Amino acid sequence: MSALRICIVGLDSYGMLSGEGDPRYVGGESVQHVLLARAWRDLGHDVTLVVHDEGQGPRRVHDGITALAAHSRNGGIPGLRFFHPRASKLVGALSDADADVYYQSPAGANTGFTAWFCRMTNRKFMFRVASDSDVGKEHARIRFGRDRMLYDFGLKRADVIAAQTEFQARKLRENHGLESAVVNMMVEQPARIGESPARDIDVLWLSNLRPLKRPELALELARQLPEVKFTVAGGPMPGERTYYDDVAAAAARLPNVTMLGPVRYADTGALFDRAKVFLNTSDVEGFPNTFLQAWIRGVPVVSFFDPDGLVHRKQLGRIAGSLDDMREALRGLLEVDVHRELVGRRAREFAQTEFGAGVAARYLELLESRDRQGVAVPDGGTLQ
Numbered sequence: 001m002s003a004l005r006i007c008i009v010g011l012d013s014y015g016m017l018s019g020e021g022d023p024r025y026v027g028g029e030s031v032q033h034v035l036l037a038r039a040w041r042d043l044g045h046d047v048t049l050v051v052h053d054e055g056q057g058p059r060r061v062h063d064g065i066t067a068l069a070a071h072s073r074n075g076g077i078p079g080l081r082f083f084h085p086r087a088s089k090l091v092g093a094l095s096d097a098d099a100d101v102y103y104q105s106p107a108g109a110n111t112g113f114t115a116w117f118c119r120m121t122n123r124k125f126m127f128r129v130a131s132d133s134d135v136g137k138e139h140a141r142i143r144f145g146r147d148r149m150l151y152d153f154g155l156k157r158a159d160v161i162a163a164q165t166e167f168q169a170r171k172l173r174e175n176h177g178l179e180s181a182v183v184n185m186m187v188e189q190p191a192r193i194g195e196s197p198a199r200d201i202d203v204l205w206l207s208n209l210r211p212l213k214r215p216e217l218a219l220e221l222a223r224q225l226p227e228v229k230f231t232v233a234g235g236p237m238p239g240e241r242t243y244y245d246d247v248a249a250a251a252a253r254l255p256n257v258t259m260l261g262p263v264r265y266a267d268t269g270a271l272f273d274r275a276k277v278f279l280n281t282s283d284v285e286g287f288p289n290t291f292l293q294a295w296i297r298g299v300p301v302v303s304f305f306d307p308d309g310l311v312h313r314k315q316l317g318r319i320a321g322s323l324d325d326m327r328e329a330l331r332g333l334l335e336v337d338v339h340r341e342l343v344g345r346r347a348r349e350f351a352q353t354e355f356g357a358g359v360a361a362r363y364l365e366l367l368e369s370r371d372r373q374g375v376a377v378p379d380g381g382t383l384q
Contacts, residue, residue: 004364006040007048007099008033009090009114011070014051016265017062026265027208028289029106029130035186036103037065039360048097050090068093082109082146091117099123101367104154106130108142112150115157124367127158129180131286135163135171141284160366164287165308181366187292187355190269197273202334204275204299206233206268206290207282209244217281217323219250222257224327228334230254230279233271235262272297276340277317277333279326280305295351298344302329316347 010033016026017034037047041064053069060067071089075081090110094102094117104114105128118125133141139148155161161180163169169180205218215232222230232251236244251259263271272278278294280303287307294301301317304326311317318329333340 003044003046004101005046005048005097005099007050007094007097007102008037009050009094009102009104009110011050011052011110013049014054014056014067014069017049017051017065017067018056018060019264019266020054020056028286029128031188031265031289032105032128032185034065035188036360036363038063039186039357041065042357043360048099050093050097068096087113095121101126101364103128103363107134107139107151107155109144109147109150111154112152113154115154118159119157124159124371125154125157126160126162126363126367127155128183129161129163129168129172129286131284132168132171133284134286135168135175137175159370160363162363162366167308168286183362183366184355184359185287185289185292186357186359187289187296187351188269190273190297199274199276200229201231201271201275202229203277203279203302203330204231204233204271204294205279205281206263206271207280208237209234209247210237210240211243212283214281214283215247216250217326218279219247219254219257220323221279221327221330222254225330226256228256228330230257231260231271231275232257233260233263233268268293269297272299275299277302277330279303279330281326292351292355295347296355298341298348300333300340300343300347302326302333314346314350315343316350317343 010030012027013030013033016030033049037049041047048066048068050070051067053072056069058069070093071085076085090113094114101124102114102118103126104111107130111127115125129135139151142148142151155176156178161178162183163172163180164185166182169182172178172180205215207213209215218230218232248259251257272293278290278299278301280288280290280301282305285305291301295316301311302320303311304320306312306319312319318333320326320329
């Protein structure tokens with residue numbers, strides 16, 4: 001394939017790209033945006049990221065990837081800023097990117113804006129499902145009705161829809177009559193491959209602290225397992241400082257819990273290097289980046305959530321049906337070192353095999369295949 005100009009629309013991704021800014025805004029999609037950008041760059045493509053204006057200037061280049069600033073997070077007059085500066089400056093940044101292909105996630109109004117721009121300018125549009133909630137019938141996790149309408153508009157006009165799991169692909173078909181391709185996520189290789197770090201964290205919990213991640217369940221497990229050392233890492237999301245403070249206060253009362261607060265993505269690898277087990281207590285997920293960070297370092301996962309049943313089928317950790325199950329799963333993995341290390345080796349091999357740089361090429365292969373075949377869209381048109 002000849003070199004392409006590819007634009008990734010990931011407004012929260014500047015901090016992940018540059019290592020600057022507030023670590024609260026480096027979520028799972030930001031990680032994927034930058035890993036994909038680097039992989040496409042390494043394949044010889046010209047890659048641009050459209051990001052929030054964090055004061056970095058309208059155009060910055062990091063490691064051969066151009067960051068174009070759209071709008072600031074909170075700029076403009078409430079009630080009017082949806083149209084200007086947000087919509088107008090986003091479209092302006094998309095135009096400045098002048099790409100052949102636009103890739104966008106997560107679900108929201110920007111899906112619709114990007115799809116509209118691509119239709120108006122005859123460009124290709126790829127959308128990535130970021131969570132199981134993205135494929136629900138009503139898009140209930142998107143706050144505003146206008147944003148739900150824009151997301152639905154964009155979803156139905158994507159040239160390629162990439163799902164994280166077979167479950168998401170099935171629900172997208174059932175709920176919206178749309179076909180998608182399951183494309184694996186990318187994992188960043190750890191800097192310490194081949195070394196044997198000291199595993200001095202028994203259980204690591206790491207995420208942005210918000211109610212749907214349910215960090216309070218990690219604290220309850222710590223109460224029930226006083227002999228186990230827990231480390232909780234993550235900062236507050238905007239507007240949820242009170243929730244974060246409540247969790248921090250509860251953690252401070254537990255002698256076997258270390259609460260670190262916000263941690264930059266670049267520093268999270270060192271935490272996984274030290275962990276024996278990674279714990280996920282989330283209520284809603286897609287395919288957590290943290291699973292991949294754990295597996296690539298040989299760390300088993302204990303979770304309620306199991307994307308496509310992988311954890312259970314591939315024996316990459318333990319899946320729990322209740323808090324009691326989770327407590328016993330942690331205890332079992334921590335008490336038998338030989339078994340935990342066997343699971344960890346299996347997890348590392350799986351991550352290395354399935355989530356490497358070939359993922360980036362897969363997106364472009366799908367787009368090329370759609371170009372050859374031609375795909376009907378719901379309104380009766382043909383994707384161009």
